[in-house]
Amino acid sequence: MEFLHTPFLTQPLWLWLSFLAIVALLLALDLGVLHRDDREIGVRESLWLSAGYIGVAVLFGAWVWHHLGPQPGLEYFTGYLIEKSLSMDNVFVIALIFGYFAVPRQYQHRVLFWGILGVIVLRALMIGLGAALVSQFSWVLYLFGAFLVLTGLKMLWMSGHQTDLAGNPLLKFLRRRMRVTDGLHGHDFFVRQPHPVSGKTVLWATPLFLALCMVEFADLVFAVDSVPAIFAITTDPFIVYTSNIFAILGLRALYFALAAMIHRFAYLKYALALVLVFIGGKIFLVNIVGKIPPTISLSVTGALIAAGVLVSLWKTRDTRDTGEARQVEEARGEAREGRPASALKAR
Template sequence: MDALISFLNAPFLGKAAWLWLMFIGIVITLLVFDLGVLNKKDHEIGVKESLWLSAFYIAIALCFGGWVWWYMGAQSGMEYYTGFLIEKSLAMDNVFVIALIFTYFAVPRIYQHRVLFWGILGVIVLRAIMIGLGAAIVDQFSWVLYLFGAFLILTGIKMLWMIDNMPDIANNPLLKFMRKKMRVTDKVEGNAFFVRQPLPNDPNGKPVLWATPLFFALILVEFADVIFAVDSVPAIFAITTDPFIVYTSNIFAILGLRALYFALAAIIHRFKYLKYALSVVLIFIGAKIFYNQIYGKMDAWISLSVTFGLLAIGVIYSLYKTRGDKPELSLGDAVAKTSGQANQPTAGKPQT
């Protein structure tokens, strides 16, 4: 018993091991409940279900933040909520990219939740690696925060200049590599990521392993998250260097956003001006790093208030300017614009 207590109280990345185990237990419970109860069978998730599920995840995240506030103090609580808000907002772009990916591979709505669910598992692992490395680097070389600050400022400025740019799914280098190295079926095969089928013109007809467009979609969704994490992880390290706060706020924000995907995908055009607010937020956070290093740490209330205010202005202005608007560009047309192929039905011709 003493050995167990000693293990649970042993420090890991600045916090007792039991804190990390508690958080991991909460996440595992949520995922099991999601897959084993709410989505035990494949079905199309409507806007109403998406909103209720997202509200549930947000409530859990807010309650966890309240516990952080109570147990670790007001400073940690505000840092958690600021990180959660920033990650939630920055990930809005990810929703549009995911929608483009699903459209490009013609993934039926009934199977989209399956891709998002398994994608979450990859996010949990990848974010842990990135945040762990980031924390170790910042701990050993504090001057790296200056690089984070400069990167965020440049990213914010770049975002202002590239507001209307959309990712080119067809010319994605990872997709080209997978097509070259893997056999892929010419259509979605139910909810399977892999199937066994004979090769074309094979006289023996021996089944071999093929990837499906669903697997390609999953890999590109994970790849998109890594790209977005390059912005969001330094942004939260600008708020706090506590790995526990950074990781928990990240994961809770992503869990809730994936749940909200099916509602946001239908109205993403209503947030067309939010990117301007996000770019200013990144510039503010980048500048905050330099302020902290030169003048002392900025009050957490200021960071939270400014971040919330900028994002609120972006959301309200977007909703006001786009009231009554219909999507300017359907996802199918968006794919056609970026890849020259409207409503691409498959991942390409099967590779042998």
């Protein structure tokens, strides 16, 4: 059993295998036991499921603290909080994707679940590449820092920018290269249907598969921000990867609760932008004030996120979510004109 103690990316192999076993168990429990059937996940179930994921992540962090020491433990919790916070911005985009493709709520969990598998692989590749670059070229951290500062400033400047999915290059590419059905076919990503010209039965992708691709692409885009942000906290690939995956697992579970109250977090993006600026600026402050302790990084990050949430809740305390009412009216108008009620399908 000596091979289990073989170092792999700074940590023994058994640590990595233990983490992957925990993730595999969580995913098997999620899909195989809790959500074997397609059904709509309510806010209460979403909150309980998220609480379970958070509890597992906190216990894992406590174990890291006990086994590897206080500093890796603090770095894990800081990375977890940063990834959790930055990923919340991804919820806005995922909700937009589901609305664009009119994915019913009972199929949304299926897309998010299979999207997790892609996230696990993509994040591993990105973090492995980042770790290799940082270990060979220490100046890469300064590039990460500059990128984070510029990204944060861009987020502050473009906080009101709306995402245009119809003009997305990936979506246009997929529609050109694949046969895509006009509507959904239950929870299937692919179906076999006759070709309109030859009449032969061929494989078609469904809009649900396009939604899955767009969710994966959105996560890849957001990873470009979050991965350098955690490397600015620690260069240990084990801490970076585990904190990333646990944060994403919990956020996907929380999606159904957050999607119902997105409008209440209108000012959170400003807090996330300031977090990126702080984390990026921290790298350049090392040569001036020395390495900033993980406790300060965790405290500042937590304070910024908490302030963003509180300000959002305060500013939107008197607003009401008129989105559903607007969709109902649009659906009624479409019905009167003989068009499909796409707005209600998006629900």
